[in-house]
Amino acid sequence: MQHRIIVLGAGYTGAIAAGRLAKRLHREDVAITLVNAEPDFVERVRMHQLAVGQDLRLRPFSEMFAGTGVELKLAKVTAVDVDRKTVEVEEAGEAGAAGAAGAGGAAGAAGKTEVLEYDTLVYALGSGWNTQGVPGTAEFADQIASRPGALRLRERLARLGAGQPVVVVGGGLTGLEAATEIAEARPDLDVALAARGELGDWLSPKGRGHLRRVFDKLGITAYEHAAVTAVEADRVTTADGTHLPAAVTVWTTGFAVHPIARATTLEITETGQIAVDRTMRSLSHPDVYAVGDAAMALGPADKPLRMSCATGTPMAWQAADAIAARLTGGKIPKAPLRYFNQCVSLGRKEGLIQYVTADDRAVNAALTGRLAAIYKELVCKGAAWGVANPTLGIPTRRRHIARQQNRTAAKAVKTPA
Numbered sequence: 001m002q003h004r005i006i007v008l009g010a011g012y013t014g015a016i017a018a019g020r021l022a023k024r025l026h027r028e029d030v031a032i033t034l035v036n037a038e039p040d041f042v043e044r045v046r047m048h049q050l051a052v053g054q055d056l057r058l059r060p061f062s063e064m065f066a067g068t069g070v071e072l073k074l075a076k077v078t079a080v081d082v083d084r085k086t087v088e089v090e091e092a093g094e095a096g097a098a099g100a101a102g103a104g105g106a107a108g109a110a111g112k113t114e115v116l117e118y119d120t121l122v123y124a125l126g127s128g129w130n131t132q133g134v135p136g137t138a139e140f141a142d143q144i145a146s147r148p149g150a151l152r153l154r155e156r157l158a159r160l161g162a163g164q165p166v167v168v169v170g171g172g173l174t175g176l177e178a179a180t181e182i183a184e185a186r187p188d189l190d191v192a193l194a195a196r197g198e199l200g201d202w203l204s205p206k207g208r209g210h211l212r213r214v215f216d217k218l219g220i221t222a223y224e225h226a227a228v229t230a231v232e233a234d235r236v237t238t239a240d241g242t243h244l245p246a247a248v249t250v251w252t253t254g255f256a257v258h259p260i261a262r263a264t265t266l267e268i269t270e271t272g273q274i275a276v277d278r279t280m281r282s283l284s285h286p287d288v289y290a291v292g293d294a295a296m297a298l299g300p301a302d303k304p305l306r307m308s309c310a311t312g313t314p315m316a317w318q319a320a321d322a323i324a325a326r327l328t329g330g331k332i333p334k335a336p337l338r339y340f341n342q343c344v345s346l347g348r349k350e351g352l353i354q355y356v357t358a359d360d361r362a363v364n365a366a367l368t369g370r371l372a373a374i375y376k377e378l379v380c381k382g383a384a385w386g387v388a389n390p391t392l393g394i395p396t397r398r399r400h401i402a403r404q405q406n407r408t409a410a411k412a413v414k415t416p417a
């Protein structure tokens with residue numbers, strides 16, 4: 001009997017986990033199924049680029065996983081029953097198969113429903129945008145947390161005439177990247193950013209100074225201490241009652257997880273993320289692992305890891321290695337769940353690499369300018385490369401030993417009753 005592993009979601013973390021499990025375990029011992037709503041890998045970290053009209057490389061999973069032993073199931077996950085150990089999926093319709101449908105489940109015309117059974121589940125459904133419940137946001141704002149969102153914004157920006165106002169709401173990493181990308185690509189637009197605090201207030205003095213210079217150069221107006229409390233078709237309103245004109249509002253105030261986990265008996269946090277231990281194993285259901293944005297894991301100083309590829313990637317390594325080790329009786333290696341830097345693109349020509357402590361606090365060192373833009377581009381390329389090469393991070397010798405262990409110990413893998 002093969003041990004059935006189902007991985008839900010083929011974003012950065014699910015795809016890495018599936019690929020790494022396939023490299024760690026023998027095909028005759030396990031059946032690995034990767035369920036995703038779309039047929040190609042979406043580079044979420046480049047959605048602001050897509051939104052301004054840049055075309056991204058198409059990365060079909062059929063090529064990415066060819067010959068790996070991972071079976072790809074193109075379907076939308078509609079429910080998970082962690083007590084029965086089943087997943088309900090709806091096969092992707094025409095639009096999903098063509099790659100035009102949305103991440104997060106908008107997989108085209110509804111197809112037939114199927115129930116899949118698992119022995120081990122890896123939950124990696126990621127996240128979408130977070131309206132924070134601000135009135136008018138869901139109706140009038142645009143978002144870049146998903147490909148359909150970015151494509152819609154792309155159309156809307158393309159229709160704007162010179163001088164029209166665009167307001168990016170949110171002064172975090174995504175907001176900074178969106179505002180600068182739009183201003184660089186469309187210097188004819190009147191781009192502004194509304195931030196709850198001061199612009200880049202978590203950065204080092206050097207990082208902050210550089211950010212302000214780039215904003216000035218690109219003609220972006222920064223509204224600081226300007227929490228947005230309402231969005232309408234042509235303006236946003238801030239907490240002090242100020243109206244900012246906005247032909248397009250881009251909403252970037254953090255991410256929210258999909259509601260599927262909340263509908264299960266899994267232990268979740270207030271944010272709806274699955275609570276996991278240091279091996280990414282669910283605190284309530286030991287045959288469930290969760291990685292990436294969908295999971296709440298603790299990093300250095302027991303601080304929750306923020307939703308990012310930077311930590312999602314080692315979370316995926318950790319989950320795959322823990323599953324493989326537990327199935328084969330091996331020792332569980334420890335992935336580096338810590339931060340090194342925050343890499344921010346500020347358009348295509350400018351960037352900011354803010355070095356940070358292990359628990360993500362800025363230190364007084366930052367790389368700026370063209371070199372930082374090149375560095376960030378390499379990081380994005382590396383993140384996509386890491387999906388196709390999921391054993392990155394395992395020293396060659398160790399990988400070889402691990403394979404040997406699997407070869408002998410995997411014979412002992414049994415499907416739990």
Ligand SMILES: Cc1cc2nc3c(=O)[nH]c(=O)nc-3n(C[C@H](O)[C@H](O)[C@H](O)COP(=O)(O)OP(=O)(O)OC[C@H]3O[C@@H](n4cnc5c(N)ncnc54)[C@H](O)[C@@H]3O)c2cc1C
Pocket residue numbers: 008009010011012013014035036037038042044045046047048075076077078102103104105124125126127144145146174177258291292293294307308309310311312343344
């Ligand atoms: C514009 C932007 C810029 C960013 N920049 C950075 C950055 O510079 N550095 C950084 O570290 N992080 C960055 N992030 C955050 C990073 O992209 C996320 O943290 C990362 O994508 C999380 O990976 P994940 O695998 O958890 O989820 P995702 O990458 O979102 O993958 C989830 C997958 O699940 C699929 N899915 C979802 N729901 C369903 C369903 N119901 N059925 C089937 N499939 C489903 C989706 O289609 C997707 O393939 C950025 C995000 C955005 C939006």
